[in-house]
Amino acid sequence: MLLELKNVRKAYGDKVAVDNLSLDVPKGVIYGIIGPNGAGKTTTIRMIMNITVPDSGEVLLDGQRVTSDFRNRVGYLPEERGLYKKMTLEEVIVYMGELKGRTRRELIAKIDPWLQRMNLAEYRLKKVEELSKGMQQKLQFVTTIIHGPDLIILDEIFSGLDPLNIELIKDIILDLKREGKTILFSTHVMEQAEKLCDHVCMINRGQKVIDGRLNEVKAGFGKNSVQIDIEGDGGFIAELEGVGGVTEFNNYIELNLEEKADTNCILKAIADRVLVRRFDIVEPSLYNIFIDTARIDPAELNNKGGTTDV
Amino acid sequence: MSKFWIIFRREYAQVVRKKSFIVGILLTPVILGALTIGPTFLARMQSSETEKLAVIDRSEMQIGQSFKEALTEYTLPDSDMPYYSVEQVFELPATDSVKFAEIEDSLRHEIQDKDLKYFLVINQNPQVSDTNLYLVTNSDSFRSLNRFEKQLSNVLSSIRLEMSDINLSTDSVLALTGRIDLVTRDAKGESLPFQVKYFSMLAFLMIMFGMIIGYGQIVMRSVIEEKNSRIMEVLISSVSPFQLLAGKIAGLGAATFTQIGVWVIIGTGLYFMRGSLSIPSGVDRIIFDPFIIISFVLFLIAGYLFYSTIFALIGSIVNSEKEAQNFIMPVTMVFVLPFMVGIYVIQQPNSTASIVMSFIPLLTPSMMMMRVIFLAPSLTEYTLNGIVGEALLGFVTLSLSVVAIIWLTAKIFRIGILMYGKRPTFPEIMKWIKY
Numbered sequence: 001m002l003l004e005l006k007n008v009r010k011a012y013g014d015k016v017a018v019d020n021l022s023l024d025v026p027k028g029v030i031y032g033i034i035g036p037n038g039a040g041k042t043t044t045i046r047m048i049m050n051i052t053v054p055d056s057g058e059v060l061l062d063g064q065r066v067t068s069d070f071r072n073r074v075g076y077l078p079e080e081r082g083l084y085k086k087m088t089l090e091e092v093i094v095y096m097g098e099l100k101g102r103t104r105r106e107l108i109a110k111i112d113p114w115l116q117r118m119n120l121a122e123y124r125l126k127k128v129e130e131l132s133k134g135m136q137q138k139l140q141f142v143t144t145i146i147h148g149p150d151l152i153i154l155d156e157i158f159s160g161l162d163p164l165n166i167e168l169i170k171d172i173i174l175d176l177k178r179e180g181k182t183i184l185f186s187t188h189v190m191e192q193a194e195k196l197c198d199h200v201c202m203i204n205r206g207q208k209v210i211d212g213r214l215n216e217v218k219a220g221f222g223k224n225s226v227q228i229d230i231e232g233d234g235g236f237i238a239e240l241e242g243v244g245g246v247t248e249f250n251n252y253i254e255l256n257l258e259e260k261a262d263t264n265c266i267l268k269a270i271a272d273r274v275l276v277r278r279f280d281i282v283e284p285s286l287y288n289i290f291i292d293t294a295r296i297d298p299a300e301l302n303n304k305g306g307t308t309d310v
Numbered sequence: 311m312s313k314f315w316i317i318f319r320r321e322y323a324q325v326v327r328k329k330s331f332i333v334g335i336l337l338t339p340v341i342l343g344a345l346t347i348g349p350t351f352l353a354r355m356q357s358s359e360t361e362k363l364a365v366i367d368r369s370e371m372q373i374g375q376s377f378k379e380a381l382t383e384y385t386l387p388d389s390d391m392p393y394y395s396v397e398q399v400f401e402l403p404a405t406d407s408v409k410f411a412e413i414e415d416s417l418r419h420e421i422q423d424k425d426l427k428y429f430l431v432i433n434q435n436p437q438v439s440d441t442n443l444y445l446v447t448n449s450d451s452f453r454s455l456n457r458f459e460k461q462l463s464n465v466l467s468s469i470r471l472e473m474s475d476i477n478l479s480t481d482s483v484l485a486l487t488g489r490i491d492l493v494t495r496d497a498k499g500e501s502l503p504f505q506v507k508y509f510s511m512l513a514f515l516m517i518m519f520g521m522i523i524g525y526g527q528i529v530m531r532s533v534i535e536e537k538n539s540r541i542m543e544v545l546i547s548s549v550s551p552f553q554l555l556a557g558k559i560a561g562l563g564a565a566t567f568t569q570i571g572v573w574v575i576i577g578t579g580l581y582f583m584r585g586s587l588s589i590p591s592g593v594d595r596i597i598f599d600p601f602i603i604i605s606f607v608l609f610l611i612a613g614y615l616f617y618s619t620i621f622a623l624i625g626s627i628v629n630s631e632k633e634a635q636n637f638i639m640p641v642t643m644v645f646v647l648p649f650m651v652g653i654y655v656i657q658q659p660n661s662t663a664s665i666v667m668s669f670i671p672l673l674t675p676s677m678m679m680m681r682v683i684f685l686a687p688s689l690t691e692y693t694l695n696g697i698v699g700e701a702l703l704g705f706v707t708l709s710l711s712v713v714a715i716i717w718l719t720a721k722i723f724r725i726g727i728l729m730y731g732k733r734p735t736f737p738e739i740m741k742w743i744k745y
Contacts (some may be wrong), residue, residue, distance in 0.1 A: 049547045051728065074477040082539025086324070099548035143544075259584045 001063070001153060002182050003048065008057035010043055014266040017043040019206040020057070025151075025184060025199070030177055032197035033186040034286070035296050040206040041186045042079065045153055048184075049076055061151070072101040075131045079186075081140050085129040089120065092128055093143055107146060112137035114142045118168070134161055141169060146175065150242035152176060154185040158192055170196065190287040200286065202293060209293050214286075221284045221292075226255040228265060232274030240269050252278070313549045317557025318564070325528060325565040335572050338517070342428055361454065364417055368410060373432050373465055374399040380461040394454075397426065404434040415494040421448060430458070433731045437469045461588055479689055508656065510681045514606055515648065522613050522675065523642055525566050526621035529558055530634060533625030533727070542727045551724035553718075559618050563661045566614060569608075605701050612708045613675030616715060617641070623719040626726035648676035659684045669704055671711035678704040718743065 003025040010018045018040040025031045046052045048059055050066050059066045061073070083092050090111055096108040096151050113247045115121040118138040123131060131139060137160060145152060154173075160165050173183055173196065187193050193200060200217055202210035210217055228234075229252045239252070242261030247254045257263070267279055325331055367374030380579075384393035400413050420426040427449055445458065468480040476483070533568040536542045545554055624637040647653070655664045659681045668677035678701055685697040725742045726734070734742075 046543075046728070049543075051543065051546050071548055074547065076544060078540050078543040080540040082541050084535075084539075084541065094543065095316070095320055096548070099313055099545065101313075 001025065002061065003184070004060040004063070005044070005048070008044075008054045008059065008062065009045055010040075010047060010052065010054050013032060016206050018047070018054075021203070021206070021208055022057075023201060023208070023211070025182060027182055028177065028180050029182060029198040030160065030196050030295050031182070031184045031199040031201070033184065033201050034190065034193055034201060034290060035186075035203040036188065039203045040153065041203055044187060044203065045076075045184075047118075048153065049074065072147065073150045075100075075144040075147065075152045077140060077144040077152075077154045077157060079159075081137055083128045083136060083140055083143070084128060088125050088127055089115065089131075089139060090124050092139070093146055096143040096193040097146045099151070101237045102147045109243055110146055114146065117172070118142060118177055119164050121126055134165060137161060137239075138165065138169075141172075143170075150181060154183065156189075157185055158187070158189065166192075174242050182215050187203070189202060190285065190290050194270045194286040202290065204294055209296075210289065217289065218283050218286075224257055224263075224284060226257060226266070227278070227280040227282055228255065228270065228276060229253075229278035230270065234270075234274060236273060237270060240266055242266055314553050314557045314560075317549065317554060318561040319533065321558050321561030322564050324532075325562060326568060331565070335569050338520070338569075339573055339576055340589070360386065361393050361427045362395050362397050362425070364420075364426055364429065365430045365432065366410065366413055366417070367401045367432045368401055368404045368433045369434055369436055370401075370404060371469060373402075373436060374401065374430075376465045376468075377430070377461055380465065381457075384457060386520070403613050418446065421446060427662075428454070429460075435472070437466050503730070507684060510654065510678055511652075514602075514679055514683060515652075518606070518610055518613065518675060518679065521566050521610060521644055522570070522617045523645055525562050525614060526618040526641075527638065529562050530617040530621035530625035531631065532562075533622050534628065534631055534634065537625070537727055537730075538630065546724075546727065551727065552720050555619075555720060555723055556620055559615065559622060561612070562618065563614055567608075570610070599686055601686050601698065601701075602682055605705075606679060608680050609675040610703050612705060612712055615712045616671065616675070616708065617645070619712070619715050620717050623715075623722055623726075626719075626723045627729075627739065629730060629733065633733060644672050645676060648673060648680060652680060655680050656684050663698065668700070669707060671708050674704050674708045697738060 001024050003023070005021055005023040008017070008021045010019060021040075024048060029153075033041050033044065043052065047054050047065075049071065050059070061070050087095070090108075093111055093114075094104055094107050098104065105269075111124065112121060115124055118141075120131075120135060120139060120142075123135070128136060128139065141154075141157070144154070156297075157169060157173075161169065177183060185196075194214070197214050199206060199212065200210065200214050212220070228237075234246075234248075234253055237243060237255065242258050242263075243255050243266065244258045244261075245256040247256070255266070257266075263281055267276070270276055270279075332381055365374040365377060378399055381394040381396060382392060385391060386393050402410055402413070414429075414431065417426060417429040421429065428445055428447040430445050435440040443462065445455075445459070467483060471478065471480055471483050532669060536545060549557075554697075620641060621638075624641075628634045628637065651667070655667070658664055664677070664681060667673050668681055670677075682697060682701050721743050722739055
């Protein structure tokens with residue numbers, strides 16, 4: 001394990017931000033932390049970054065307690081962005097890199113390739129304030145990884161970027177993974193997490209409610225849904241055994257299935273009565289898992305033993 | 311390179327390469343020079359010209375003539391020219407009030423036209439009551455008024471003597487009763503005009519005020535910038551809050567000293583050229599007094615550390631510069647306080663109140679400096695009993711307070727810089743300190 005959190009807890013006054021949280025982040029994966037706003041994601045990341053100290057529990061990197069040396073091995077992009085407006089791109093990159101223990105010479109050599117990749121090469125000696133917001137975000141991403149960190153922590157990296165730049169950053173993240181770097185990112189945009197993550201961990205109200213490899217999480221969620229397209233009156237479908245709910249859309253009907261529902265029986269029952277044009281069994285999207293899980297009070301979930309932990 | 315130095319270097323470079331920094335370096339000495347040397351220079355300009363006056367004497371006792379003769383003893387500084395020139399003595403019988411009104415009216419006009427500086431009216435029996443004498447003037451030179459009073463007293467005393475039964479010569483009575491001219495000298499046994507000290511002190515305090523409050527606010531703004539732009543989170547993931555705080559304060563402090571360094575070079579140049587510059591005597595003695603200079607540098611360093619730490623603390627707990635204004639006001643007021651009570655301190659530099667105030671850490675840099683300038687002993691008279699010892703003790707207590715305030719700030723700073731939104735309440739801040 002590259003990074004481990006063991007029973008970490010952090011409270012601000014009476015408010016418990018993170019409660020008894022344990023995480024294992026293996027080396028070389030893309031690890032997503034998801035959760036609703038105010039779930040404790042940022043606090044968790046801050047504890048990983050050693051910015052705030054947990055009240056109890058510990059954070060280990062390579063099995064060792066996090067020390068100040070650790071800072072040089074991590075790159076961190078906070079959710080709310082900002083750079084020194086009056087400095088030039090080169091100065092900002094060198095300054096941030098030096099603060100991570102790299103020498104000026106090493107950094108200068110890496111600036112041009114990175115700026116070229118980000119389409120920012122011509123701005124190298126311009127001031128940061130001359131860049132557009134999106135350009136500043138790309139620049140900040142460069143400052144986050146310029147020192148070659150082993151662990152890269154990205155908080156809501158894609159927010160505010162256009163699709164072209166999202167693809168650009170996504171490619172870089174995948175390249176970094178190929179180089180053996182570990183990327184931990186937090187988001188509440190589930191589509192991105194679904195496309196990128198090997199691992200997901202969901203936090204709600206300070207507690208972990210989902211944790212595991214993405215495909216296992218999906219399988220473990222158990223609740224598939226079915227999309228059907230029929231000709232005729234489908235009013236009877238909601239009464240069928242195994243169907244938990246029906247949502248009618250313009251072009252299709254979505255059936256939420258109960259756990260262990262037999263899709264074969266359902267298909268037969270429908271086909272007996274009306275003409276079926278399409279019958280799709282859909283894996284639950286992370287989006288649905290998120291919504292379903294976020295609605296439940298984590299304490300309740302854990303008491304019932306119904307956690308989707310795998 | 312240690313992370314402290316990386317931060318130090320950036321903060322330093324950010325200030326030093328600004329145009330305003332260069333302008334400040336060059337402009338400040340000019341302004342201060344004008345402020346220090348200007349008034350003394352003006353005072354001198356005034357007294358380099360003979361002052362004209364006239365007398366209307368209605369006493370019928372030639373008092374006007376005696377007064378005119380008495381004034382011949384005063385000459386202009388560094389020359390033989392008379393200080394006063396009595397243009398005319400009008401001797402009128404006390405009964406001729408028509409003529410008197412006419413003359414007085416024309417003299418008043420001359421004063422308004424600045425052809426005349428004073429005219430003196432001596433009515434009948436001036437030896438009986440002072441109300442029978444008056445001086446008309448638009449000037450309020452203490453020096454001249456004192457001289458006139460003294461000389462008139464002498465003339466009147468001799469008249470009173472002649473009219474009495476006392477059998478003594480006029481000279482011996484005047485020797486007994488005559489008023490003296492008090493010449494002020496400082497502790498070094500040299501006479502230093504009060505205004506020279508006063509304006510030099512103002513100059514020193516203004517440099518100190520400008521440097522400490524100016525650079526302190528730069529420290530604060532730099533913290534607020536990093537906090538607002540959330541660079542702070544990235545910084546704190548790279549360095550410890552204390553390294554950041556220390557690097558910032560030291561880096562900007564170094565900028566302060568670059569500025570002063572340039573001034574010292576300019577000052578040294580002026581010192582060697584002082585002969586040809588005709589700096590009023592006295593000013594150079596204050597500017598180049600080792601005790602004053604060393605005190606100034608030490609109190610500036612300690613004062614800068616003290617105040618800039620407070621400013622960094624303010625920066626760490628507020629969310630915007632606008633919010634910070636509420637906190638800056640009281641801090642600045644505390645520093646300006648000495649300018650207001652200064653008049654008292656410089657008149658009573660050794661009173662209990664002055665001494666106590668100069669040991670309150672917030673006031674020490676300015677108050678102690680004020681006392682140092684007014685009490686500075688000559689080179690051979692340094693003893694720990696007087697101001698030298700007090701300045702030293704003041705520096706030690708201030709330094710200890712600096713350590714305490716840095717300790718306190720470090721505790722609040724590391725939490726404050728990551729808090730956004732609501733400004734923390736005082737009890738919350740107290741909790742951070744204990745935390």
